[in-house]
Amino acid sequence: MQGKEINDHIRRSLAVLIESADELRDLDQALGDGDLGITITAGSNAVITDLGNLPDDATPTEIARTCAKAFANANPSTMAALVAGALLSGSRIWEDKEEIGLSEAADFVSAAAASIAQRGKTQVGDKTILDGIAAAADALAAASDSAEACSAVADAAGRAVRDTKDLQSRRGRASWLQERSIGLADPGATAFQRFAEAWSRVSTPSQ
C-alpha cells in the first residue's frame, strides 16, 4: 500500500471503529473510569479530519505521525498518550518508505507494541491493550500474504481479548479492582480488536 491508499483505509476503518464507542465506554466503566468511549470517538474523529487535510502525496510516515498527534490532542488521556507514542515509534521504523507491505506492517506493529510495553511499564498478560497488539504483531509476522493477514490479525486480536477475560488486571485503574477484574474483557484490548476488525472489514471488497 502507498500513502493515499493507507490514508483512505485508516479513515474508513476509524469510521467503523466509532460504532463501537458505546461498547467500549461500558467495558471501561466496569474496569476503569469510562472515558475510553470518548477517547476513541474524539480521537478517531480528529484523525479522520486531519488525514483528510493531508496532500495525496503524504508519505506513510507523515500519515502515521498525523494520526498520532491528532489522536493525542483530541482527548488527552493515558490511553491516547500511549497509542500516540506507539504510532510515532512505528513511524520511525518506516522512515522514508513509500510502499508498505506485509513486513513493513509487521515491523510497525512490533515497534508499537514495544513502545506501549516500555512507556506503560507493562507486559503481555497484564490485561491491557498490549495483549491485543502483541498478538497482532505475531499474526502479521506469521502471515504469508496481505489478504490473509488482515483477517488473521483480527482473529488473533479477538482471541487475545477472550484470553484477557480470565486474567486479573495488573496496570492502571483496572488493577485497583484486583480479582474482581477477572471475568471482564479488557477495554483497551477490545478497542484494538474492534479496530483490527474494522480494518479487515474495509479490506474486503465484496462487503
Place this chain on the structure above:
Amino acid sequence: MKKIINAPENFVDEFVAGILLAHPDLVKTPGDDLRVLVRADAPLAGKVGIVTGGGSGHLPLFKGYVGMGLCSGVAIGNVFSSPSSDQIFQATKAVNGGAGVLYLYGNYGGDVFNFDLASDLAELEDIPTRTALGRDDVASQPRERKHDRRGVAGILFAYKAAGAAAERGDSLEQVAAIAEDVIEHTATIGIGLAPTILPTTGKPSFELPDGEMEIGIGIHGEPGSRRGPLESADQIAEHLTTALVEDLGLQAGSRVAVLVNGLGATPLEELYLLYRKTHQFLTDRGIEIVKNYIGEYATSLEMAGASISLLELNDERLELLRAPARSPFFQEG
C-alpha cells in the same frame, strides 16, 4: 463549598490570565493557549530551556517558577490533572534556543505519559530533550524504591539549581545531571490537617476526623504513611525532620537548605513555629542550615498542613541556589 470563583470550569484560565496581567514583564503566552506560559524573553539563543508542568491547584508550583534563573516554560493542566502533550510540546518549541530542553516535573503517571509523548514530538522537530523527575516525598515509598516516589515541594531546589545552570550556559547534559543530583539529595515529608475542596466537583480531596493529622500526605491529598492524633508544632517538626535526616543520611558537619512549606491554609506563624524547632533540632545535631525558605512554595489549594524539605548541600549546589533568579513568585539576589 465557599470559594472566590466564577464558573468553576474557567478557574484555571482565569487565574492564568491574572498572572499574565500582573507580570507582563516576566511571563507571556507564546500562542493563544493560556495553558502554555514561558518567560517573557524566551527563547534564549544558545541556552538550554527548562519546561515544567502539571496540574493546577499548587501555586506557586508550577507556573510560579517560570523566569530568569528558573524554568523557561510551563504547561498547565486542569486542577490536579496533567497538561496535554501538545501543550508541553508548544512550551518546548517556545523555549528552545537551540541547546535542547530539559523536562523537569513531578513523578506522576499522567504527567509522565504526556511529557514522554511531547519528547517524541520534539524529537521529530530535532529538539533534543532530557527528563528529570522530582521524587522527593519520602512517605510515598521507602528509600529502596525511591525512584517511584511522588514529587512534591522539594522540586523547588531542582528548579533553582537547574535554572541557574541553564542561565550560565551549561549544556543539556550538564543541566540534566545537575537536576538529577539535586533531586537525589532532596527529601520532603508533609502533614495534612484539613482537605481542600476541588472547584469543579465540590468534593473534599480526603477526609480526616477532628483532632487527627495525616502524616506523609501528598499534595493532592494522597494518603500518607500513617494517621494519628494531632501533635504539637515541636513534635511535628521533630518527627518530620528525623525522617528526613535519616533518609538523606545526614551527619554532624552536613550542610543543608531547609524549606518549610505551607499547603495553602496554614498561616505563616505556624510555619515559623515549625522552622524554629527544625532549626534547633538540626543545629543540635551539628547540621548547619545554610539557606532557608519559609512560606507557600507548593500548595494544594486550601489544604491545611505543611511540609518540610531538606537539600543536602555541597559547594556546587549552594552556588547554584545562590545564583540570581526572578519569577512572579520567587526572587533570589
